[in-house]
Amino acid sequence: EDQVTQSPEALRLQEGESSSLNCSYTVSGLRGLFWYRQDPGKGPEFLFTLYSAGEEKEKERLKATLTKKESFLHITAPKPEDSATYLCAVQAAGDYKLSFGAGTTVTVRA
Amino acid sequence: NAGVTQTPKFRVLKTGQSMTLLCAQDMNHEYMYWYRQDPGMGLRLIHYSVGEGTTAKGEVPDGYNVSRLKKQNFLLGLESAAPSQTSVYFCATGRDSNQPQHFGDGTRLSIL
Numbered sequence: 001e002d003q004v005t006q007s008p009e010a011l012r013l014q015e016g017e018s019s020s021l022n023c024s025y026t027v028s029g030l031r032g033l034f035w036y037r038q039d040p041g042k043g044p045e046f047l048f049t050l051y052s053a054g055e056e057k058e059k060e061r062l063k064a065t066l067t068k069k070e071s072f073l074h075i076t077a078p079k080p081e082d083s084a085t086y087l088c089a090v091q092a093a094g095d096y097k098l099s100f101g102a103g104t105t106v107t108v109r110a
Numbered sequence: 111n112a113g114v115t116q117t118p119k120f121r122v123l124k125t126g127q128s129m130t131l132l133c134a135q136d137m138n139h140e141y142m143y144w145y146r147q148d149p150g151m152g153l154r155l156i157h158y159s160v161g162e163g164t165t166a167k168g169e170v171p172d173g174y175n176v177s178r179l180k181k182q183n184f185l186l187g188l189e190s191a192a193p194s195q196t197s198v199y200f201c202a203t204g205r206d207s208n209q210p211q212h213f214g215d216g217t218r219l220s221i222l
Contacts, residue, residue: 100153
């Protein structure tokens with residue numbers, strides 16, 4: 001069974017204080033690892049897909065990296081608008097579904 | 111989220127009542143999914159569809175039924191609601207199984 005564990009559960013940052021979120025996974029053959037952002041009262045919004053170990057993707061202050069066992073979402077010099085819950089999900093080869101972690105809630109104080 | 115519309119946005123039911131949640135998409139995506147999100151847990155797949163007229167069970171299908179009579183609509187039904195079905199329900203769509211899923215803004219359902 002696919003498993004996804006995200007840590008920490010919550011992260012409080014000062015504006016400009018860079019940090020990283022962790023997503024550890026076990027899956028029988030990785031098709032893709034997905035990062036989503038979820039704002040309160042909203043649905044998840046797609047950020048990145050990573051397919052193979054060593055791959056990196058960037059978008060503004062966010063950078064996602066992937067190894068064979070985990071993925072990191074680095075937030076560089078965060079701003080208050082980066083406050084959200086970040087979700088990680090994996091898709092196994094030959095499967096349709098995504099298996100989600102419980103998320104990391106990031107709060108950035110001005 | 112543009113493209114995926116869920117109705118209603120909020121609903122309160124009594125135990126034993128039935129209702130249908132509607133997901134409508136205008137992106138012409140083949141794949142559609144229903145998830146539930148509970149505090150402290152990841153999104154869990156209830157049912158999904160790989161095209162018009164098809165449905166399949168996901169991770170937590172018990173107590174739910176679905177239909178995909180039209181490509182753009184995916185309905186989730188609760189025949190006899192139970193308090194354990196209190197949750198936020200999200201619909202998602204995908205162009206194919208390899209592409210990212212796009213989510214609606216959810217239906218918040220409380221069952222008393």
